[in-house]
Amino acid sequence: MSDVMKIYCENLGEYVDIEGGESLLELAGRLGPRLGMEPICARVNNKTEPLQYRVFAPKQVDFLTRFDRSGERVYIRSLCMMLYRALRTVMPEAGLRIEHSIAGGYYCRLFSRENGGYVAVRPAQIEALKSEMRALRSRDIPFERKERLTRDIIEKFRAEGLDDKVELLETVHELYTTYYRLDGVIDSYYGALAPSTGCLGVFDLLPYQEGFLLMGFDRDDPSRPAAERDQRKMYEAFNENQRFDRIVGIGNVGQLNKAVEEGRSSLLINVAEALHDKQIAAIADRIAEAYRRGGARVVLIAGPSSSGKTTFTKRLAIYLMTNLLEPEMISLDNYFVNRDQTPRDETGDYDYESLYALDLKQFNADLTALLRGEEVKMPTYNFETGTRLYKGDTLRLGPSSLLLMEGIHGLNPELTASIPEKMKYRVYVSALTTLSIDDHNWIPTTDNRLLRRIIRDHKYRGASAIDTLPRWPSVRRGEEKWIFPYQENADSMFNSSLLFELGVMKDYGEAILREVPNDAPEYAEAYRLRRFLGYFAPIGEKSIPPTSLLREFLGGSSFRY
Numbered sequence: 001m002s003d004v005m006k007i008y009c010e011n012l013g014e015y016v017d018i019e020g021g022e023s024l025l026e027l028a029g030r031l032g033p034r035l036g037m038e039p040i041c042a043r044v045n046n047k048t049e050p051l052q053y054r055v056f057a058p059k060q061v062d063f064l065t066r067f068d069r070s071g072e073r074v075y076i077r078s079l080c081m082m083l084y085r086a087l088r089t090v091m092p093e094a095g096l097r098i099e100h101s102i103a104g105g106y107y108c109r110l111f112s113r114e115n116g117g118y119v120a121v122r123p124a125q126i127e128a129l130k131s132e133m134r135a136l137r138s139r140d141i142p143f144e145r146k147e148r149l150t151r152d153i154i155e156k157f158r159a160e161g162l163d164d165k166v167e168l169l170e171t172v173h174e175l176y177t178t179y180y181r182l183d184g185v186i187d188s189y190y191g192a193l194a195p196s197t198g199c200l201g202v203f204d205l206l207p208y209q210e211g212f213l214l215m216g217f218d219r220d221d222p223s224r225p226a227a228e229r230d231q232r233k234m235y236e237a238f239n240e241n242q243r244f245d246r247i248v249g250i251g252n253v254g255q256l257n258k259a260v261e262e263g264r265s266s267l268l269i270n271v272a273e274a275l276h277d278k279q280i281a282a283i284a285d286r287i288a289e290a291y292r293r294g295g296a297r298v299v300l301i302a303g304p305s306s307s308g309k310t311t312f313t314k315r316l317a318i319y320l321m322t323n324l325l326e327p328e329m330i331s332l333d334n335y336f337v338n339r340d341q342t343p344r345d346e347t348g349d350y351d352y353e354s355l356y357a358l359d360l361k362q363f364n365a366d367l368t369a370l371l372r373g374e375e376v377k378m379p380t381y382n383f384e385t386g387t388r389l390y391k392g393d394t395l396r397l398g399p400s401s402l403l404l405m406e407g408i409h410g411l412n413p414e415l416t417a418s419i420p421e422k423m424k425y426r427v428y429v430s431a432l433t434t435l436s437i438d439d440h441n442w443i444p445t446t447d448n449r450l451l452r453r454i455i456r457d458h459k460y461r462g463a464s465a466i467d468t469l470p471r472w473p474s475v476r477r478g479e480e481k482w483i484f485p486y487q488e489n490a491d492s493m494f495n496s497s498l499l500f501e502l503g504v505m506k507d508y509g510e511a512i513l514r515e516v517p518n519d520a521p522e523y524a525e526a527y528r529l530r531r532f533l534g535y536f537a538p539i540g541e542k543s544i545p546p547t548s549l550l551r552e553f554l555g556g557s558s559f560r561y
Contacts, residue, residue: 004017004018004019004020005017005018005019005020005055005057005058006018006058007027007055007058007059007060007061008058008059008060008061009031009061009062009063010043010060010061010062010063011035011036011037011062011063012031012034012035016031018055020055020056021054021055021056022054022055023051023052023053023054023055024039024042024044024049024050024051024052024053024054024055024061024063025051025052025195027055027061028051028063035063037063037065038065038199039051039063039064039065039071040064040065040066040071040074040075040194040195040199041063041064041070041071041074041192041194042061042062042063042064043061043062043064043070043524044059044060044061045059045060045518046060046518046519046520046521046523046524046527047523047524047527048064048070048074048191048192048524048528049192050074050143050145050192050193050194050195051194051195052143052144052145052195066199066217066222067219067222069473070524070528072216073191074191074192074193074194075194075199075200075216075217076106076216077189077191077192077193078143078193078194078197078199078200079133079200079203079214079216080098080106080189080214080440081143081180081182081187081189081193081440082133082136082137082182082197082200083096083098083108083129083133083205083214084096084185084187084440085136085182085183085185086129086132086133086136087110087129088185089132090125090128090129090132091110091125091129093112093113093114094110094111094112094113094119095110095111095112095113095161095439096108096109096110096111096439096440097109097110097111097436097439097440098214098436098439098440098441098442099238099242099434099436099442100238100432100433100434100436100442100445101442101444101445102213102231102234102235102238103208103213103228103229103230103231103234103235104213104215104226104227104228104229105206105208105213105214105215105216105226105228106213106214106215106216106442107208107209107211107212107213107235107238108211108212108213108214109121109210109211110211113161118210120210121207121210121211121212123207126205126206126207126212129205130204130205133203133205136182136183136197137197137198137200137201138198139183139197139198140196140197140198141182141183141196141197141198142182142195142196143180143181143182143193143194143195143196143197144180144181144182145178145180145193146178146179146180146181147176147177147178147179148176148177148179149175149176149177150169150172150174150175150176150177153169153177153179153188154166154169154170156179156186157169157186157188160186162187162438162439164252164254164436164438164439165188165254165438165439166254167252167254167255167257167258167438168252168253168254168257168437168438168535169254170254171253171254171257171258171261171537172257172534172535180193182197187440188438188440188441189440189441190437190441190531190532190535191528202216202217202218202222202223202224202225203215203216203217203225204225204226206228208228209235213228215227215228230488231487231488232488233428233487233488233490233493234432234487234488234493236493237432237493237494237495238432238434238495240495241432241434241495241497242434244275244499245434245435245499248268248271248499250268250435250499251434251435251436252435252436252437252438252439253435253436253437253438253535253536254438256268256435256499256500256503256536256537257503257535257536257537260503260537260538260539261537265500265503265539265540265543266543268499268500269498269500269539269543269544270543272498272499272500273498273544273545273548276496276498276548276549279494279495280312280315280316280319280494281319281322283316283319283427283492283494284316284319284320284322284323285319285323286425286491286492287299287316287320287323287325287402287425288320288323288324288325290425291325291402294422295422295423295424295425296402296423296424296425297371297397297402297403297423297424298367298371298402298403298405298416298419298423298424298425299316299327299402299403299404299405299424299425299426299427300405300407300410300411300415300416300424300425300426300427301313301316301404301405301406301407301410301427301429302406302407302408302409302410302411302412302426302427302428302429302483302486302490303408303428303429303430303483303496304408304430304449304479304483304484305408305449305453305475305479306431306449306450306452306453306456306553307429307430307431307449307496308429308431308452308496308549308550308552308553309406309407309429310406310552310559310561311547311548311549311551311552311557311559312406312427312429312494312496312549313329313404313406314559315547315549316404316427317329317404320402320404324400325400325401325402326398326400326401326402327401327402327403327404328395328397328401328402328403328404329403329404329405329406330378330395330403330404330405331405331406331407332358332363332405332406332407332409332410333381333407334378334379334380334381334388335358335359335362335363335379335381335388336352336357336358336359336381336388337356337357337358337359337388338386338387338388339385339386339387340386342357342386343356343357345474347474351478353408353474353475353478353481353482354478354482355409355412355414355415355482358409358415359388360414360415360417362379363415364416364417364418364419365418366378367403367416367418367419368418368419370395370396370397370403371397371419371423373396373397374396375394375395375396376394376395376396377390377392377393377394378390378393378394378395380393408478408479408482408483409482409483410426410427411426411428411483411486411487411489411490412482412486412489413486413489425491425492426489426490426491426492427490427491427492427493427494428487428489428490428492428493428494429493429494429496430445430449430487430493430494430495430496431445431448431449431452431495431496431497432445432495432496432497433445433447433448433497434495434497434499435497435499435502437535443502445497446476447529447532448497448501448502450468450472450529451502451505451509451529451533452505452553453468453472453553454468454469454509454512454513454529455505455508455509455512455553455554456552456553458512459553459554459555460555460561464512464515464516465512465513465515465516465522465526466515466516466517466520466522466526469516469522469525469526470521470522496549498548498549498550500539501550502533502536503536503537503538503539504538504539504540504541504544504550504554505533505553505554506533506536506537506538506539507538508554509529509530509533510530510533510534513526513527513529513530513533514526514530541554541556544556546558547559
């Protein structure tokens with residue numbers, strides 16, 4: 001070979017010769033069986049890149065399959081473009097909106113390219129789309145990656161009627177933009193795509209509500225598509241906030257950025273905070289009504305990490321007091337078993353996410369006694385020694401009292417097995433991000449929560465992003481096991497996301513993420529999140545009230561934590 005250089009292949013643990021300008025796809029083909037995998041993308045110097053990436057200098061390369069989290073994102077994005085290409089054949093008059101992840105898949109709706117109104121989707125049309133996607137897969141068409149001046153891409157997207165992408169690019173102010181072409185159709189995705197449609201062997205389209213679900217592969221059995229899960233209450237929570245987004249005219253990042261440029265950010269903050277107030281007040285009213293009918297003596301508040309459960313609980317207590325009730329708060333953390341009895345996870349570490357890290361027997365005994373009107377000695381937990389202590393604190397419920405308990409297991413029936421169902425009211429809190437980057441690129445709710453956690457850990461715990469990022473996969477596994485299966489048990493759902501929050505978190509998050517060094521394994525995720533935040537115009541925090549849920553993460557709250 002001419003102009004030969006060497007790259008270090010992490011998968012093989014050795015240096016490999018490569019010709020300048022050779023693509024990672026070509027390299028993977030040359031390495032063949034030695035790789036022992038079918039890569040879909042790669043990490044190059046700890047940044048996720050498509051296999052179309054060409055190497056012109058020595059690099060460190062780690063090939064990834066679709067089973068890696070980064071690889072799975074590549075797989076799903078590629079399915080989205082294949083779906084869009086299929087739609088242009090089957091229903092060229094329709095546009096596509098991929099709104100959010102729900103029910104085990106990705107919720108898609110079609111709209112009229114002429115007037116923007118939503119189009120009802122018939123089962124026969126879904127089958128036609130699925131058939132066309134299968135045909136595209138069989139043809140093994142390459143996803144062509146291109147980079148051009150942004151002003152030229154804006155004109156290309158404008159000609160294609162992709163006004164949402166035009167809005168975004170006009171507000172991001174990047175000189176160059178990357179886009180993809182598939183079988184003559186162009187689109188943009190904010191991350192790498194697969195090398196070709198032949199890599200996308202497993203998918204499905206299922207009718208759902210007013211649209212349909214795009215299903216990727218099942219993580220437990222990757223040879224089959226993921227199955228639909230029942231999340232009707234979650235769907236309604238998303239729907240309510242999307243109606244609000246339409247009223248204020250902010251459905252994607254381009255529209256948000258324009259509102260900031262036009263000086264409307266303070267108004268957006270005030271309106272979004274008012275919506276939170278209204279929703280929390282409505283939940284408090286429903287709890288009060290249930291209480292007066294003889295129920296709802298125990299209010300259980302659950303949700304995943306960084307969903308804002310603590311601030312929600314404190315604000316809910318205030319609204320319950322306006323309903324002439326006396327809320328008493330109990331921390332589930334005080335019922336941890338002693339450390340020598342704490343279960344271990346698969347890595348051998350203490351599993352504080354497990355339901356069985358709690359003393360369920362004592363907890364239920366205390367709850368039952370409180371509901372009988374008895375005085376109960378209340379425990380505290382010493383995290384330094386890993387032991388439960390009794391310091392003389394007691395609690396007795398009065399005639400207008402109810403218990404508020406916040407914790408990840410609140411919706412799990414086993415937590416309060418001894419308490420009659422009538423006496424319980426369950427609330428699920430999560431940051432269900434309804435804002436999209438554009439019509440084909442949604443904002444994962446997990447990214448929103450992860451950024452909240454990175455900022456909070458840095459501010460209150462002195463932790464860097466390099467401390468928080470490695471723990472996140474374990475947190476997510478705990479959520480999948482202990483929280484998400486019980487979401488639909490909720491009597492009320494509260495969406496803690498705020499339309500403006502990613503613009504406010506932009507400067508905070510970017511500064512913390514920039515501290516992750518390039519040679520750290522966490523750099524790939526830090527870089528991805530920085531690139532994501534780069535789409536947002538910065539929003540100042542001075543208009544955010546001290547009672548805002550976002551203050552739990554940014555600081556400046558009037559609540560004590």
